[in-house]
Amino acid sequence: MITLHWLYALAGAMFAAIALLSALDSKNPKRLGNAAFWGLMALSLLAGDAIGDFGNGLLVLGLAGLAGFGFIGRSHPPTTDEAERQSWSDKLGNRLFLPALIIPLTALIGTLAYNYTPLGQAGWIEAKRETYVFLGLGVLLALGTIFAWLRPPAIAPLQEGRRLIDAIGWAAVLPQMLASLGVLFAAAGIGDAIGSLTRMVIPEGSVFLTVAVFGLGMAIFTMIMGNAFAAFPVMAAAIGVPLLIQGYGGDPAVVGAIGMLAGFCGTLMTPMAANFNLVPAALLELKDQYGVIRAQVATALPLLLVNIALIYWLAFR
Amino acid sequence: MINYWPLIGIALVVIGFALKMNPMLVVTAAAIATGLIAGMDPVEVIATFGKAFNDNRIIAIVWIVLPVIGLLERFGLQQRAAAVIRAMKNATTGRLLILYLAYRQITAAIGLHSTAGHPQTVRPLVAPMALAAAEKQHGELDDDTAEKVKAYSAATDNVGLFFGEDIFFAIGSIVLIQQVLATYGYDLAPLELALWAIPTAIAAFLIHGARLLMFDRKLKERGR
Numbered sequence: 001m002i003t004l005h006w007l008y009a010l011a012g013a014m015f016a017a018i019a020l021l022s023a024l025d026s027k028n029p030k031r032l033g034n035a036a037f038w039g040l041m042a043l044s045l046l047a048g049d050a051i052g053d054f055g056n057g058l059l060v061l062g063l064a065g066l067a068g069f070g071f072i073g074r075s076h077p078p079t080t081d082e083a084e085r086q087s088w089s090d091k092l093g094n095r096l097f098l099p100a101l102i103i104p105l106t107a108l109i110g111t112l113a114y115n116y117t118p119l120g121q122a123g124w125i126e127a128k129r130e131t132y133v134f135l136g137l138g139v140l141l142a143l144g145t146i147f148a149w150l151r152p153p154a155i156a157p158l159q160e161g162r163r164l165i166d167a168i169g170w171a172a173v174l175p176q177m178l179a180s181l182g183v184l185f186a187a188a189g190i191g192d193a194i195g196s197l198t199r200m201v202i203p204e205g206s207v208f209l210t211v212a213v214f215g216l217g218m219a220i221f222t223m224i225m226g227n228a229f230a231a232f233p234v235m236a237a238a239i240g241v242p243l244l245i246q247g248y249g250g251d252p253a254v255v256g257a258i259g260m261l262a263g264f265c266g267t268l269m270t271p272m273a274a275n276f277n278l279v280p281a282a283l284l285e286l287k288d289q290y291g292v293i294r295a296q297v298a299t300a301l302p303l304l305l306v307n308i309a310l311i312y313w314l315a316f317r
Numbered sequence: 318m319i320n321y322w323p324l325i326g327i328a329l330v331v332i333g334f335a336l337k338m339n340p341m342l343v344v345t346a347a348a349i350a351t352g353l354i355a356g357m358d359p360v361e362v363i364a365t366f367g368k369a370f371n372d373n374r375i376i377a378i379v380w381i382v383l384p385v386i387g388l389l390e391r392f393g394l395q396q397r398a399a400a401v402i403r404a405m406k407n408a409t410t411g412r413l414l415i416l417y418l419a420y421r422q423i424t425a426a427i428g429l430h431s432t433a434g435h436p437q438t439v440r441p442l443v444a445p446m447a448l449a450a451a452e453k454q455h456g457e458l459d460d461d462t463a464e465k466v467k468a469y470s471a472a473t474d475n476v477g478l479f480f481g482e483d484i485f486f487a488i489g490s491i492v493l494i495q496q497v498l499a500t501y502g503y504d505l506a507p508l509e510l511a512l513w514a515i516p517t518a519i520a521a522f523l524i525h526g527a528r529l530l531m532f533d534r535k536l537k538e539r540g541r
Contacts, residue, residue: 004375004378007378007381008374008378010381011377011378011380011381014380014381014384015380041377044370044371044374044377045374045377048371048374049371052364052367053364053365053367053368053371054360054363054364054367055367056364056367056368056370056371057362057363057364057365057366057367057368057370058363058367059367059370060345060366060367060370061345061363063341064341064342064344064345067339067341067342068338068339068341068342068345069339069342079387079390079391080391080392080393082396084393085390085391085392085393085395085396086393086396087393088391088392088393088396089392089393089394089396089397089400090393090400092392092393092397093397094397096389096392096393096394096397097394097397099385099389100385100386100389100394101427103382103385103428104427104428104485107428107486108427111486111508115506115508128495128504128506128507131486131507131508132375132378135378135381135382135428136378136381139381139382139384139385142385143384143385143388146385146388146389146392150392152388152391152392156388156391157384157385157387157388158384159387160383160384160386160387160388160390160391161383161384161387163387164383164386164387165380165383170339170340170341172377172380173341173377174340174341174344175376175489175493176370176373176374176376176377177341177344177345177370178344179369179373179376179493179496180348180366180369180370180373181330181344181347181348181351182369182497183365183366183369183372183373184326184348184351184352184362184365184366184369185323185326185327185351187352187355187357187365188323188326188351188352188354188355189319189320189323189355190323190324190326190327190351192319192320193319193320193321193323193324194324196319224327224330224331225327225330226330226334226340228490229489229490229493230330232490232493232494232497233493233497236497236498236501241498241501245501245503252498252503252505253505253509253510253512253513254513256494256495256497256498256505256510257483257491257494257510257511257512257513257514258513258514258516258517260483260490260493260494261479261480261483261514261517264479264480264483267475267479268472268475268476268479271334272331272334274334274340276435276475277475279435280435280439280440280471280474280475281468281471283435283439283440283471284435284439284440284444284467284468284470284471285467286464286467286468287460287464288464288468291464291465291467291468292468292471292472292475294468295465295468295469295471295472296472296475296476298528299472299476299521299524299525299528302524303480303517303520303521303524306517306520306524307517307520310516310517310520314513314516
């Protein structure tokens with residue numbers, strides 16, 4: 001049976017190769033930091049189950065230390081320049097979009113076929129993980145197509161992958177860190193604390209007001225944390241699961257999906273979400289570093305109200 | 318009796334971000350402090366943090382698409398995308414940004430969210446094109462107006478990304494929702510969650526699109 005571990009191995013092998021290429025990149029003064037950082041990611045993906053909980057904890061401390069104390073930096077692996085890209089674009093035309101569509105189409109068609117045809121009954125993929133398996137298959141198919149069609153150098157996909165992952169940097173690992181923080185918050189009872197605080201303001205028996213507090217709570221808590229990823233586990237533990245799903249019988253898929261989107265409305269309104277709000281203001285050389293946030297508030301607030309209404313209508317059909 | 322002391326962990330996150338410290342350090346420090354305040358011993362805290370990180374490795378799987386995206390960029394994917402947008406005639410700032418909003422939402426919805434973004438598309442393409450369109454409508458732009466056009470360009474990218482990406486079922490946030498609800502015994506398929514992102518995506522397009530059209534009208538009124 002194909003399990004998630006096959007994908008961990010694929011991603012782990014990619015990070016291991018990126019770590020190796022980083023170490024060999026003599027043009028990057030922080031090459032050893034980059035090599036260590038992506039090497040730890042490779043170790044986590046390849047051997048995370050073998051090194052124990054405490055070993056994983058030390059691994060995470062290593063990642064945080066390397067990123068937090070400035071040991072990693074952006075690299076500039078070999079790629080094409082602007083003029084070469086323009087001439088490729090002119091030469092290949094809109095056919096260039098086709099290989100880009102292989103990954104999403106493989107994931108989509110594979111998932112649908114696996115779930116709605118007899119294909120899935122053979123049970124050759126770990127349950128509920130078929131989408132990720134087809135995503136990985138799509139990556140391999142797209143790579144094969146590009147190699148057959150355009151014949152890039154054999155090392156190119158790894159160097160181009162390194163170019164992009166280094167541009168993203170530690171932010172590529174932050175979502176996983178925030179999910180882990182959420183687990184510790186939950187273990188420490190923060191969900192209970194926030195839940196009891198918010199339950200104090202919820203009148204007993206009002207589904208609509210409970211939904212409203214859940215939506216507003218997601219947005220406000222996301223603004224505080226800068227990320228809906230960190231807010232979701234807490235608000236789910238406090239209100240979403242015990243009150244909306246278990247108490248009032250709401251549809252867990254709606255509460256989860258639209259609750260997260262209510263949080264995204266908060267992301268539009270907070271400087272804590274630096275990647276989305278402060279970085280572009282700097283990139284576009286705005287005088288007001290909160291200019292992007294100011295342009296977003298009048299979209300975020302009405303959309304938050306829409307999300308609250310949608311949860312109320314759709315989860316309690 | 319509910320213990321409120323662990324809320325100090327949240328305060329640490331707020332202070333850390335407010336002081337613009339590195340988020341990786343802030344998150345780690347907050348996690349350790351929260352665990353200690355809750356009465357765990359240091360080894361237990363580190364082990365809990367490590368186990369949670371290991372249990373959430375599925376979030377890192379998404380990065381296997383990067384070699385493909387990078388290869389396509391090497392062969393001019395971004396330039397191709399720019400050529401498609403440039404072929405549009407009669408562009409105004411609002412219409413251009415509505416088009417980009419739709420493009421961003423649709424590409425994010427089919428998993429191509431990392432083909433665009435502030436460094437890749439907004440600074441080199443969207444903002445200059447929006448400024449050029451605004452000059453056509455308004456005449457020469459004063460600083461405040463130019464600043465607004467640029468801010469709206471970045472804002473449109475964020476709105477398109479946030480309210481498009483969750484329709485794609487292999488994105489980190491969908492995985493996170495699935496993982497969190499699974500711990501309470503609700504085992505949901507990613508596609509089921511992605512489906513419920515569609516109503517909000519439509520609402521986001523309508524609300525932000527309407528604001529962009531109003532912005533167009535303001536540009537026209539103020540100019541000439």
